[in-house]
Amino acid sequence: MTFSQCVTAYLDAHSDSWKNAKHRQQWANTLDTYATSIIGALNVASVDTGLVLKVLEPIWKTKTETASRLRGRIENVLSWATVRGYRQGENPARWKGHLDTLLAQPSKIQKVAHHTALPYGEVGSFMAELAKMEGISARALEFTILCAARSGEVRGATWAEIDLQASAWIISGDRMKAGKEHRVPLSNKALKILKALPRGVDTDLVFPGMNNKALSDMSLIAVLKRMGRGDLTVHGYRSSFRDWAAEQTAYPSEVVEMALAHTIGNKVEAAYRRGDLFDKRRKLMDDWAKHCGTATPRRLG
Numbered sequence: 001m002t003f004s005q006c007v008t009a010y011l012d013a014h015s016d017s018w019k020n021a022k023h024r025q026q027w028a029n030t031l032d033t034y035a036t037s038i039i040g041a042l043n044v045a046s047v048d049t050g051l052v053l054k055v056l057e058p059i060w061k062t063k064t065e066t067a068s069r070l071r072g073r074i075e076n077v078l079s080w081a082t083v084r085g086y087r088q089g090e091n092p093a094r095w096k097g098h099l100d101t102l103l104a105q106p107s108k109i110q111k112v113a114h115h116t117a118l119p120y121g122e123v124g125s126f127m128a129e130l131a132k133m134e135g136i137s138a139r140a141l142e143f144t145i146l147c148a149a150r151s152g153e154v155r156g157a158t159w160a161e162i163d164l165q166a167s168a169w170i171i172s173g174d175r176m177k178a179g180k181e182h183r184v185p186l187s188n189k190a191l192k193i194l195k196a197l198p199r200g201v202d203t204d205l206v207f208p209g210m211n212n213k214a215l216s217d218m219s220l221i222a223v224l225k226r227m228g229r230g231d232l233t234v235h236g237y238r239s240s241f242r243d244w245a246a247e248q249t250a251y252p253s254e255v256v257e258m259a260l261a262h263t264i265g266n267k268v269e270a271a272y273r274r275g276d277l278f279d280k281r282r283k284l285m286d287d288w289a290k291h292c293g294t295a296t297p298r299r300l301g
Helices: 003-013 021-034 036-040 049-060 064-083 120-132 136-147 151-155 188-196 217-226 236-248 253-259 267-272 278-292
Strands: 168-171 182-185
Touching: 003 021, 003 036, 003 064, 021 036, 021 064, 036 049, 049 064, 120 136, 120 236, 120 278, 136 151, 136 188, 136 217, 136 236, 136 278, 151 217, 182 278, 188 278, 236 253, 236 278, 253 278
Parallel strands: none
Antiparallel strands: 168 182
16 A cells, blocks of 8 residues: 555545545645655555655645644544555654654744734725726635635635625635634625625536636736735735724624634633624624725724
């Protein structure tokens, strides 16, 4: 059995434990991207510490979180291969008492990546320029900012999730980072974007890309670059929204955090707050949409 064959067999053996097909694909893609070219075609029995390091070391300091996940996935595949009798001995990808003596602790080298955010006072003028840009990617970026949503949530949005009558976008838990259903109140500006979009015959995606497949994250970044704003990130607009809400409105922080679909860290607070503050969030998102239409910050809420 080659390492790649063991990866496939491992995934098949655990098919029922994956949260959804997307997570299985992400799991497989990480191995395919970083490990397959080095150890994929090798007999799994020949994978040793030196080969594992050959996979991990090139990205250990630059893509630490990815490298750490990759190490764990290699360890799982090799453990499966050992139990199935395809290899023998200690697992060369194990961390404690082994790779932890050869590689730096991830927590020591990992830097917090701050997503470059546009100052909220400049959002209005930016949105005016964005509205002039043509293409489905530009509309997806516009919608992302108005909803203070994550890029992946918008790129994977389907018409089945959109309730135009209720002015709401209902995202199922399996598409959310926190794993819980999230309702997004849609402002008039967000609704206007949706109503102007063509409805595809061969796809239910709201913002379909080439061949009716979901847009890539790079397609939204490409819009920023075409606007001469390659210094910004799509995710950074969530920070712009958060800063604006904190400094220019009187909305409680829990309303803002729920609008961002952030997990409540306090277990007691989470237990008592069973609602999703939808009506309050609707007012917040309406005010955010108004702010996005002007370059002058105003105190609201």
